[in-house]
Amino acid sequence: MSTVEPGTPCWADLATPDLADAKRFYPQLFGWTGRVSPEPEAGGYTVFLKGGRAVAGAGPPATPDQVPIWSTYVATDDADLAATRVEAAGGQVVVAPFDVLDQGRMAVLADPAGAVFSVWQPMAMRGAELFNVPGAMCWNELVSPDPEGAKEFYALVFGWQPEDQQVGSITYTGWRCGARVVAGMMPPLAELPADLPAYWSVYFSVEDADATAARAAELGGTILVPPRDNPAGRTAALRDPQGALFSITALS
Structure with a gap:
């Protein structure tokens, strides 16, 4: 599996209230297949694959009122430090750093103008396995x-x-x-x-x-x-x- 350098976008996922429809729409659009996380606490989180390699994800919204959104994840060596830097630079910690099972540690952050992004400190899951080809x-x-x-x-x-x-x-x-x-x-x-x-x-x-x-x-x-x-x-x-x-x- 490829390793993405810190400071580089490494993953994207969709938060959506209709995960079933997302699993219809995107595979038909991009030729993806879906692999649903077996852990009950993952809420049906689905990793989309292109040619058997992970390219993106989709899951339920974090809160009931969250609008459907694609999120960019930036690789980091230290999600907690990134969150501290965001606050010091005038941004907002939307969701404080937390572990995603054994996959990695992440935080949801926002810049001063309100643009939301996430950071990903990899553990078992490094990020996308395919970039810059159709469907990735x-x-x-x-x-x-x-x-x-x-x-x-x-x-x-x-x-x-x-x-x-x-x-x-x-x-x-x-x-x-x-x-x-x-x-x-x-x-x-x-x-x-x-x-x-x-x-x-x-x-x-x-x-x-x-x-x-x-x-x-x-x-x-x-x-x-x-x-x-x-x-x-x-x-x-x-x-x-x-x-x-x-x-x-x-x-x-």
């Missing part, structure tokens, strides 16, 4: 109305260094962690609802963005931002039938 996570992106505040915050929490570039009319930020750019940031798109708070978006690689977006709509999802070309490839923003936002990219 290929990118994680912060959409924030306060990019300058985010630059300060994530530098303090993960040591990320921002690298700005102009893409059309927007300033796009790459987050560098050591030798690699591991994630990105952009301001909110005009097409998205104006009342959306800052959020982390999870991107999955696909072979054909147009066909996948159309298939998502056929399966009961919604196309929020139709497929468009950008320097990384052809991307679209979608919602699943319960309203969870995610994105797809046909990598160029």
Whole structure:
């Protein structure tokens, strides 16, 4: 199993009130199979597999009023220290660090603009076993109305260094962690609802963005931002039938 470096997005999972429908929608969209955790306390948590390798997860919401959401997990050597750094940098500890059976230790955190993310200190489960191929996570992106505040915050929490570039009319930020750019940031798109708070978006690689977006709509999802070309490839923003936002990219 691959090991993901600290400071690098390593996993994504879906919190949804309708786990049964998620296990219908995503396998039909991405060709995933599901492996349900046998432990009763896992609440039916399902690991999605692509070609037998773990690519993402899905489970019930942490609280009854939680909106359906895809969460980005960033690898860390010390979840407790990461939570302490988040508070010191002006963020919020949404769920304090806790052990997930023997799999790892995690915490749910939020940056000062309200974007929620998680950290994962691996034990038995290291994270995703497949990246950057169709059906696997290929990118994680912060959409924030306060990019300058985010630059300060994530530098303090993960040591990320921002690298700005102009893409059309927007300033796009790459987050560098050591030798690699591991994630990105952009301001909110005009097409998205104006009342959306800052959020982390999870991107999955696909072979054909147009066909996948159309298939998502056929399966009961919604196309929020139709497929468009950008320097990384052809991307679209979608919602699943319960309203969870995610994105797809046909990598160029």
